[in-house]
Amino acid sequence: MHIYADRVKHMENSAIREILKVTEQPGVITFAGGLPAPELFPLSDIRESYDRVLGAKDPSVLQYGSTEGYLPLREEIAAQMCAKGIKAEADNIFLTNGSQQGLDLLAKLFLNPGDIVLLQNPSYLGAIQTFRSYQANFRAILTNDAGIDLKDLEFSLKHHHPKLIYLAPTYQNPTGTTLPVEERQAIARLAGQYGIPTIEDDPYSELRYEGPVTPTIKSFAADDEVIYLGTFSKTLAPGLRLGWIVGDRKLIAKLIVAKQGTDLHTSTLLQQATHYYLTHFNTSEHVERIRQTYKMRRDLMLQELKVSFPTQVSWTQPTGGMFIWLTLPDGFDTDKLLPRAAAAQVAYVPGIHFYAHNGSHCSMRLNFSNPTPQQIKQGINRLAEILKVN
């Protein structure tokens, strides 16, 4: 029996992971994952990219590289960030193994045990898990009908001294909701005013199905408090494991030291191949193809929900991203209902797992990017049948 560090007590092997294993069996229609549609991966373009960088007879593609990342890729990402209204040069870009590593490194830099993280409640499960492993405490950012309760946010900043703010403002995982422009401006202002590092986690903004582009929180930040996290997992492929952090140079210098001890650097080959892909293929056409497919699946799921569920059941109407958040009437417990759903060969993630504390038991997250239209129809049907809300 090993004696583990105290922090291990806070690293739960989410019960959910165990439950969801059941749902990986053939025949089960799963809305539980957060997976892109694999049939849309640009396999042949990625194949060509690897072939070109490995065929260039330059062995440096397989050598140790710099901790901050491959310079031409940092330049390319900086240009993309500028196009999004975020002022960035190559020196502001730091490559990570997916944005999950960005969360881990930022938690490592900022969180002492007991420090408070201010976050949306519910929030991305993986972020909560990371912050917990650094023994953080949490405080929810309250919401009202208009969105975030800015007065409560300022009250928390003033009186609860959070160490970090964590937000996924665009097509959030798990709810699919998006913060309006005015709130983004206010958050950027408050983060600067109170000097609280604010993580803007933005994996989904490219998956926009309707409405205008909403500017990032970081684009409104006059100072360096807002730290932006990007990823290639949703627009290219998650199995590559490549993301990035946008921050000021002082932060990047700290991240370099933290990542040195963590895994030295991100794969040189991966970075060079991704740079080749970004600069040689029509990436916006590819993202447009993803958008069209996911939009169709979202529309279909929304329509099936409307047909199958009575008015006591409500759900979000996401304008982008990969998820719909469905809420059953009070008294339902989606955690307890999951085994019944699994038996009927359909799966979801019970909403409670996305709350850092004080969660609601009657919600669930439904993914629409991965299942086929046929599976969406059948799956929502099965779900309505076993839930029997009426």
Next chain:
Amino acid sequence: MHIYADRVKHMENSAIREILKVTEQPGVITFAGGLPAPELFPLSDIRESYDRVLGAKDPSVLQYGSTEGYLPLREEIAAQMCAKGIKAEADNIFLTNGSQQGLDLLAKLFLNPGDIVLLQNPSYLGAIQTFRSYQANFRAILTNDAGIDLKDLEFSLKHHHPKLIYLAPTYQNPTGTTLPVEERQAIARLAGQYGIPTIEDDPYSELRYEGPVTPTIKSFAADDEVIYLGTFSKTLAPGLRLGWIVGDRKLIAKLIVAKQGTDLHTSTLLQQATHYYLTHFNTSEHVERIRQTYKMRRDLMLQELKVSFPTQVSWTQPTGGMFIWLTLPDGFDTDKLLPRAAAAQVAYVPGIHFYAHNGSHCSMRLNFSNPTPQQIKQGINRLAEILKVN
């Protein structure tokens, strides 16, 4: 000004990194790095491996994967471990982004601030850096003429209650030395007897230039206290970033939870391509080619040292690995001499940086795997000239 976590005070941006930047300029002969010879990377075989797995029209190669790693690769590594005398099945293998990530995840699982790590002094710089970032304290494993002072080791285990033991028993970085079989047996026994998790970091054992294969410490361990770290960085290529941990199933379960919060999983594509490479190419022939080249460079460096330095200077005679450890007479300070060496266009790593505490100032680490024979000759010459020991 951000307020960082307490642990950040312990994460030094090693001054050495800054000094060594100077030595990256063209014309400088560097023995400072720990880099493999890039001209030996199996570029075309790796190219073919990526081409095959990306050409198989199975998009799962780019999808999210399991945290523990790609099963066929875990099976292949388990078989290789068994061939080394380490009992392992696929369930005992955990894939990491290089063995540096193995160190980070193990530190995360085991170290509370203030916990003691027992280690060789000097030790691998990157390991010290990782343990420091978890606010560990250190205690040196004393050595005597025969090798490790086993009585002192047992005394430390009994009275200092270390949380971890860290050892690189084979062709150690930085000294190039190897622990004899009897000491390995004793360490395996003591680790089990006192129940102290013992990390056997083994990046170099395949780079053997003479003498018999020395069995791993783990192969002598009757229980699960010894945790083995392997890597493809030295036998294949470091720019891929792929390593593994061998441990019992309970430890692997904890590692899964830790890595989930850290970066979800290691690249699916990288794992599948590496599996293809391992199962379709003659890897032992490739490693033999590396061995021959490095052995020649080691021999040359040893010979040049003998020609250029007087008898007051001593150095190790490594039978494998990538490093020679050179010790100048008392009074020399290799840290202070480095700028002078850099000015003469030759670089090394001052030995002091490899000590967790109480280091000697008159040593340096010299790498012989990366420089060409011509550079070794010229570089050792330059070094002898500026050090002017006589």
